[in-house]
Amino acid sequence: MAQERQAAIVGIHEYPLRVAPGVSAMNIKVDSIRAALDDAGLKWSDIDAIYDAQDGEAGGGLQLAAYLGLRPTVLDTTQVGGSSYEFQAAHAMRDIAAGKCNVAVLSYGSTSASNRVAIGTGGRGGPATWATNLEAPYGSTLISNYAMVKQRHKFEYGSTDEQFAGISVATRHHAMRNPEAVKAMTDLQFVGVNEITPQDVLDSRIVADPLHLLECCMISDGGGALIIASAEVARNCKKPPVWLIGAGEATKYRENGGDITTSAGAQSGPIAFGEAGVSPDEIDIAMIYDSFTITVAVCLEDLGFCPKGEVGAYVEGGRLAFDSGEGPALNTDGGGLSSNHPGMRGIFLLLEGARQLRGESTSQVPDAKLAVAHGNGGLLGGTHTGGTVILAKD
Amino acid sequence: MANRPQPRFPEPHTEPFWEGAQKGELRYQRCNDCDDVVFYPRHHCPACGCGDLSWHVSAGEGTVYTFSVVRQNRMPGFIDLGAYSVAYIDLDEGFRMMSSVVGVDDPTTDISIGQRVRVEFEEQDEGDYPIPVFRPI
Numbered sequence: 001m002a003q004e005r006q007a008a009i010v011g012i013h014e015y016p017l018r019v020a021p022g023v024s025a026m027n028i029k030v031d032s033i034r035a036a037l038d039d040a041g042l043k044w045s046d047i048d049a050i051y052d053a054q055d056g057e058a059g060g061g062l063q064l065a066a067y068l069g070l071r072p073t074v075l076d077t078t079q080v081g082g083s084s085y086e087f088q089a090a091h092a093m094r095d096i097a098a099g100k101c102n103v104a105v106l107s108y109g110s111t112s113a114s115n116r117v118a119i120g121t122g123g124r125g126g127p128a129t130w131a132t133n134l135e136a137p138y139g140s141t142l143i144s145n146y147a148m149v150k151q152r153h154k155f156e157y158g159s160t161d162e163q164f165a166g167i168s169v170a171t172r173h174h175a176m177r178n179p180e181a182v183k184a185m186t187d188l189q190f191v192g193v194n195e196i197t198p199q200d201v202l203d204s205r206i207v208a209d210p211l212h213l214l215e216c217c218m219i220s221d222g223g224g225a226l227i228i229a230s231a232e233v234a235r236n237c238k239k240p241p242v243w244l245i246g247a248g249e250a251t252k253y254r255e256n257g258g259d260i261t262t263s264a265g266a267q268s269g270p271i272a273f274g275e276a277g278v279s280p281d282e283i284d285i286a287m288i289y290d291s292f293t294i295t296v297a298v299c300l301e302d303l304g305f306c307p308k309g310e311v312g313a314y315v316e317g318g319r320l321a322f323d324s325g326e327g328p329a330l331n332t333d334g335g336g337l338s339s340n341h342p343g344m345r346g347i348f349l350l351l352e353g354a355r356q357l358r359g360e361s362t363s364q365v366p367d368a369k370l371a372v373a374h375g376n377g378g379l380l381g382g383t384h385t386g387g388t389v390i391l392a393k394d
Numbered sequence: 395m396a397n398r399p400q401p402r403f404p405e406p407h408t409e410p411f412w413e414g415a416q417k418g419e420l421r422y423q424r425c426n427d428c429d430d431v432v433f434y435p436r437h438h439c440p441a442c443g444c445g446d447l448s449w450h451v452s453a454g455e456g457t458v459y460t461f462s463v464v465r466q467n468r469m470p471g472f473i474d475l476g477a478y479s480v481a482y483i484d485l486d487e488g489f490r491m492m493s494s495v496v497g498v499d500d501p502t503t504d505i506s507i508g509q510r511v512r513v514e515f516e517e518q519d520e521g522d523y524p525i526p527v528f529r530p531i
Contacts, residue, residue, distance in 0.1 A: 118468045128402035130434050134411070136399040137525045138494050139464060139472040140480040147462035148482060155460070155507045208480075209463040209502060256431055256489050260460060260482070381460075381482075 003277045007096040008234040008241030009354045009391070011040025011227030018184035018220035018340060021114045025056040025223065026067060028109030032225035033068070040227045041238035042103060047227075049074035049101035051088035053344060056109050064107075074101045081377025082289055085226070085346035086387025089373075090247030092228040102230045106350075109223035110342035113188065119219055119343055121207070143216060143292070144208035145381040150294040151210055153261045157309035161210060163316055164293040165201035167330070168214050168337055170320035171290060172196045175334025178362040184339055188218055215293040217336035217345070224347050226354075242354040246276025246390035253383040261309075263295075264386030265302035265374055272388035273304065278370060280304040285356045285371035286320075286328035287349035290335040291380075299374050303388065322363040328372075332356060332363040346375035350389065357393040369393045397519045399471055407435040410449055412523050420452040420513050420526055422489045433489035454513035455531065456485040463501045477501055483511060483528055497529040504530075 013035035015028050037043060050072045054060035058067055061077040074095050078087045085106055092104040112119060120143040126132070153159050175181035176195055185193045192200075196214065204213040234241035248271030252264035273279060280303055288299045297311045305328065306314035320330035331337075333352040336345045353371035355361045371391040378384035401412050414421035423432040425439035426446040438445050461481035467473065479494050479501045495511060498504035511528035518524060 121466045122468045128405045130405065130407035130436070133401035133405050133408040134434055135492050137401070138480050138492055139398075139467055139469060139475075139478060140492060141464055141467050141469075143466075144462040144464045144480045148460040148480070151462060152460040152507065205465070206463075207466050209465070211462075254482070254490065256433060257484070258490075 003245040003275070004097070005243045005245065006231055007093045007228055008231065008243045009226060009350065010229045010234050010237040010239065010241055011036035011042060012224070012351050012354050013039060014180070014224040014340070014348065014351050015109070015222050016180050018222050019113055019187040020111060020221040023111065023221070025109035025111050026058060028223035029056055029107040029225065030068070032109070032223055033105055033107050036225040036227045039239065040229070042227060046103045047105050048072055049092065049095060049104035051076045051078070051092060051104060051106045053084035053088070053108065054079045055344065074104070080385040080387070082291065082344045082346050083375030083377035083385045083387035084344055085350055086247070086373055086375035086389050087249055087385070089228060089244060089350060089389050090249055090387065093244045093247055096228065096230045102233050104228040105225060106228070106347060107223070107225040108344060108347045110344070111221045112219050112342045113221045117219065117343070120216060141208060142379065143211055145379045146292045146294055147208040147211040149260050149298060149381045153294065153297065154210065156261060157312065159297070159312035161202055162198050163312035164215060164297060165198035166315045166318065167290065167293040167296045167320065168201045169196055169198055170318065171331045171335035171337045173321050174332045174363040175338030178334045178339060181334035181339035184218070184220055188220060211292055211294070217291050217341040218338070220340055220342050222340050222342040224351055226347060226350055239358060240394040242357045243392045243394065244389060245392045246272040246274070248272035248275070248388045250386045252386065254381070260381055261298060263298045263302050263376060263380060264384055265299045265376070265388065268386040268388040269303035269374070272390050276390035278390060283328045283370050283372050284365050284368040285332060285353055286330050287353045287371060287373040288330065289345055289349065289374060289376040290331055290337050291341070291345070291376065295376055295380055296330065298380065299376060303372065303374060322365050327365070329363070329365045332361050332365070346377070346387065349373035349375055353391045357391055397471065397522060398516070398525050400518070400522055407437065411435055414451065415515060415524055415526055418515050420454050421449050422452055422485070422487060423447045424450055431488040433491060450487070452485050452487050456483045456511060456528070458495060458505065458507055458509040458511060459484045459490060460507055461495060461505050463505070479505055481505070481528070494527045495530065496527045
């Protein structure tokens with residue numbers, strides 16, 4: 001392999017609670033940063049680079065540096081929705097390789113559940129733009145946008161609701177093994193905190209045709225933090241480094257005559273795999289943004305796990321379960337569908353990917369060596385981003 | 395139904411579109427240099443970057459590219475509505491727009507991809523902009 005190993009994930013923390021009333025998003029970020037530093041064996045003043053998605057009450061960026069009391073030499077405020085953290089990890093790789101910093105922190109905090117934010121079914125406010133002026137009159141919700149992609153996928157390739165349901169079944173299987181996910185589903189008052197069957201998914205109510213409730217992610221509180229360090233620093237940290245060996249970024253949007261079933265991942269995936277010098281069939285762990293089943297389905301195809309249109313047959317038979325013996329194992333923490341989705345899930349993809357490559361997952365794949373974290377931000381059936389990061393065991 | 399959410403102004407890109415809607419015209423843009431069809435409305439052609447665009451009136455017929463039927467919406471104006479459709483319509487002139495397919499008995503069963511549809515302008519409250527929606531032909 002021609003890949004380079006210049007930057008590694010050395011510290012991780014996922015905020016344990018999904019319902020955290022009375023806690024601020026900034027508290028979640030700070031508590032997570034401190035815990036991730038402890039995990040790495042680094043101290044507060046070691047941080048010399050901040051990557052921030054402008055979340056939290058202060059608005060992020062320069063406010064976060066002030067709040068933390070740090071004077072970073074790199075400040076990156078990339079905000080591309082749920083994929084922000086894959087983009088930021090890519091930038092941290094680049095900045096560390098360029099010698100601009102040695103210890104980078106990425107953090108996330110959100111109280112979407114406690115604030116009763118209707119992410120999927122509410123309107124989108126803000127100032128008038130060309131987009132809002134042409135879409136607001138039609139009552140398009142975020143879920144209906146993703147649903148339109150599923151509708152077209154079913155039409156074009158003959159994929160079925162039963163096949164899509166397999167994605168929900170696999171992530172729930174993993175969630176039931178993760179005590180934090182079980183507590184999340186309990187605290188958020190899921191109707192059944194148990195393993196599910198494809199029929200359970202089909203029997204759940206339709207939120208926006210053809211997406212059923214159990215194909216949609218939860219809305220939770222939560223957050224976490226990630227420390228990415230240079231090779232030199234990584235060698236002296238407490239835990240084995242998890243190397244960042246490839247990254248790709250892309251944007252996709254609705255175009256006249258365009259194909260809605262192909263996502264930004266079709267551009268970011270090959271760039272990341274190319275840089276890493278590995279192929280999808282070598283990947284043990286697929287951490288793919290599961291806002292909805294259709295997001296995973298389209299991204300599995302676009303990243304090259306199977307040809308376009310064939311994801312239905314690919315996931316049939318349960319290969320995505322961590323104990324299937326086939327792989328890749330999908331979202332082994334339980335995913336956004338069944339563990340954690342405060343609004344921007346991208347950071348959790350990197351956290352669980354790192355846990356797997358350290359051997360610390362609650363649904364551990366024996367001797368997992370390679371993981372992909374693929375974040376999708378924005379609207380899959382509209383303007384969105386794709387960020388792909390390839391992770392390797394030391 | 396209750397009045398649909400209205401476009402808000404000033405918003406220079408979409409003002410000509412909505413002036414057209416008041417006259418029963420479905421307007422779109424073309425690039426005068428490379429002839430690319432431009433939608434949503436812009437101040438430049440995204441294909442070639444030039445700033446020379448002209449407005450045209452669509453014949454108003456197209457096909458359903460994809461759609462969803464919304465069963466749950468917490469937005470004012472839609473909360474109390476029954477299931478309604480959101481769709482991307484491919485107009486015959488080559489542009490794709492978001493709209494709704496109306497005039498069917500049951501949107502959960504009577505709308506399909508590939509269905510031929512024609513624009514109509516749904517009247518709103520006095521003084522408000524009529525909203526272009528599509529009905530099966």
